[in-house]
Structures are given as structure tokens and as C-alpha cells.
Amino acid sequence: MTASSKRPFPLSGPTSTSEPSIIRSNDWSAFRGLTALHDHWTLKGWAPGRSVYYWYLTFSDPALAELASECQGRLEADSLDHVSLDGLHLTVLSIGDTDQVSDSTLTRLIDLARRRLAGVKSFDLSIGPLSGSRSAIRFSVTPWDPLLNLHRLLRECTVAVRPNRQLTETSEFRPHLGIAYINKRQMANSLVDAVQQLRDLAPVQVRVDNVRLVELRRDGRRYVWHDHAVISLAI
Known part of the structure; x- marks a missing residue:
């Protein structure tokens, strides 16, 4: 993984994590300001056979699948690899490579997370409009506040069982939901205009x-x- 791929995108977060218009504007301004886009599969280096534990949110909402499908259908291009509609997800936090996390550590992490999340209530998110990053096409997600709280709690749990693991700081977490990965380096203007x-x-x-x-x-x-x-989160 390159140094640039480790930087959050947008590099600067929004001035409000609760106001949708500010979050969406910050996402779009950052994407629109790019001059070049990168091959995701090279930018996010991944050794053959590697597998990694992650905290994920996944979605099967028909309305979201319909929106993603419409956007994908209007963004057909050889330079894009579309995310399958049954694979829509929001990445919260990487825990670590599976060969570096023992079964007992994983069990302790799951048990601790269940206890820490017991009082966290279910919440709603707004997905959209479409934007992008250095190597992907993705939806803005709002508001950020419940997601930042979730990230902080899961990070604390992960640090407790893996104290030597370097984890993404909550201040660098940029919630988003991807619908396509860019598979070759190119100038940004064409895809930015299409989005x-x-x-x-x-x-x-x-x-x-x-x-x-x-x-x-x-x-x-x-x-x-x-x-x-x-x-499960609380009702």
C-alpha cells in the first residue's frame, strides 16, 4: 500500500459532521479538485492470498440497490469495476491481517465489542449524492456523528485486544459507500463530469x-x- 493511499480522502474533514449539506459539499469539492485518478488495485496494494479482518456495515436496502444500479448503469466504462449490488458496504475499521490475529484474540474482541455496543442505538443514514475519491466512485454518507461514535468505540475495543496494532484514528475516518473502483490511471475530468x-x-x-x-x-x-x-444494535 502506497503512502498516498493511507491518507484520508478528503484530506480535510468537513466543518460539521452533522450537517448533510456541509459534508456533501466537502466530499464533492475534494473530488472535483482532483486532476488525476489512480488504479485502485495498485494504489491499495494487496498480496496474493492475503485476508484481513474488518469492521463493516453492509446494506441490502432495495432503494439503495436501485440508486447504485442506476448510477452504475450510467457510468459504464472499461476503466470502472462496479461493486456488486449485494456487496454494498461501508468500511469502518481494519482490525489486521488474519494471520496476525489469533482465534482467542478474535473471540475476546467480539465479546468486548458486544458489551461496548450494547447501549448503542440503531440509527438512520442518508446515502448520496454521488461523488468520488482518488481511486473510486462513491456516495456521500450523512450524518457522520453516529458513525464516528461507532468508529471510536470499535477502535477502543480493538486497541484493548491488539495494543500494538496501528489503527486509523477516528479523526481520519471518512465515511463513504463505494459503487465502483477505478482500474487504470487517468485524467480526472471525464469521470468528474460524468459523476x-x-x-x-x-x-x-x-x-x-x-x-x-x-x-x-x-x-x-x-x-x-x-x-x-x-x-446487533439496540432498537
């Missing part, structure tokens, strides 16, 4: 009522995972 044509599509509402600990791997130019634990 701009889709920004008038209305965002959709989704409910977050659980968090998943998944084992993630790459299969060609796509990500696949299976659940190790599903932690």
Missing part, C-alpha cells in the same frame, strides 16, 4: 441496526468477505 451529471439523483435513507466483523479478501478485481460475527 456531476448524476448528482441530482435524490439520496436514499438506510437503517443501521448491526455491525459485522468480516474476513475480507480479494478475488480478482473485487472484494469478497464472510461474516465472523454480527453484533
